[in-house]
Amino acid sequence: MYKVDITLKTFHFKRPAITSRGVYKTRQSFFVTLRDTDNPLVVGMGECATLPDLSCDAMPAADYERKLHEFCNRLEETGQIDRDSMRDFPSMLFGLESAMAQLKAGGNIDFFNTPFGKGQVGIPINGLVWMGTFDEMLQRLDEKIKQGFKCIKLKIGAIDFERELELIHCVRSSFSKDKIELRVDANGAFTPKEAMARLEYLAMQNVHSIEQPIAKGQWKELSELCTKSPVPIALDEELIGLNHSDEKKRLLDTVRPRFVVLKPSLHGGMSGTTEWVQLAEERGIRSWITSALESNIGLNAVSQLAARLYPNTSMAQGLGTGQLFEDNISFPIEIREEKLWVKL
Known part of the structure; x- marks a missing residue:
């Protein structure tokens, strides 16, 4: 019992x-x-x-x-x-x-008997730059680069798009796409009318991908963008609330994104996330996992799942948000340069 x-x-x-x-x-x-x-x-x-x-x-x-x-x-x-x-x-x-x-797993933090769970390998992660003023975001970008991150995710949509392009250009003026991978997350900030022009500007800066360029629920417009966009599109918010297999298949078959970004607490728990990964792989769609403002307890669970689903991946996962809290729960996981590790 x-x-x-x-x-x-x-x-x-x-x-x-x-x-x-x-x-x-x-x-x-x-x-x-x-x-x-x-x-x-x-x-x-x-x-x-x-x-x-x-x-x-x-x-x-x-x-x-x-x-x-x-x-x-x-x-x-x-x-x-x-x-x-x-x-x-x-x-x-x-x-x-x-x-x-x-x-x-006997109460151990290594849920799935993986090299990551045993502290033998780290999981590559992106550095996350939160929304803020131009100066705040520029400072955070600089911090992430100095911390050794080779992949940086920039949340956009909080300030003027032209200023956000300036931020991206600040990185690209010093680091090529081979040195720093840049991902952006628009959180649905673009309108369908303006989206393509903005995607073309982002493509000039060799942006790796953009999450959710337009607000969720616009499958026809999103499908057109995924077909024509010079920047690969990743779906995030669009997946929320689609908790049954037929709904997931219909979205993936209709929109055909290049990537899906999975948060287990939003996208079906461990089992639902696993199903998303499998359905995406069947359609040639790649994926990565990210945490969603969990404490270290939740972050470890998300990380253990990522280690099981992507055992040999070099693609950066979004697993760094545990650093955000003043009063996080003490836990033997840590970020070293651009990877998340279990501390032995």
Whole structure:
């Protein structure tokens, strides 16, 4: 039999995280601690948290906790995670799947017996430059380059596009695409009318890819952009809320992006993310995984999944957001230059 406990913790950002959905100063996470009553000293822990106005299962905290208790009670009663019922609650599914994976690994942080989990190899990651003023973003770009990142992701859409091009040009004037890979994330900031012209400007700066150039829900326009864009397009927000196989297939077959960017807490938990990767691969679409403002508990789970899904990848993953909090949970993972490592 299993026993599940739920606790709530609030994390505080070192500096406000500015996104297309607003400004985050704090972040609430529910933690599920899973035990087998026959061996109660061994535990698995998972993190359940949504992003307001973005997650498909975002709801008031009291309602969220009530629903999470329902699923945890069902796990205690049946001994199984009810994945079918949890499809539309990906953040909760991710937390329970993480806890179960750790419990089955004997409580170790190496969930899936990978070289990364054993501390033998690191996972290449991108440096993330958050939205801000021109000067703030320029400073953050400089910091990421000095820290040794060979791949940098720049969130755009907060300031004038011309100024954002200046930022990108500042990098390209000193570093070729072979030295620094630049990814941009527009978070749907472009209109369909202006998107192609902006993509052409970005192509002049040898940008690797752009995430979600136009707002989600415009499949026809997005499909046309994916066909004609000189910059490879990656889908992110577009995947949110598509939690069933037929929906996923329809999106991929209609839009035909070059990449999909997967956040397990938004895109179906561990099982749903794995399905996205498989469906994308069948269609020649590449993918990478990124965290979604989790603490180190969630970040480790996302990283262990990435290590299992992409065992030999040289493609940078988006696994660095654990550095954002003043009061993060201490955990044996660290960033060394451009890679995430498990500390032995």
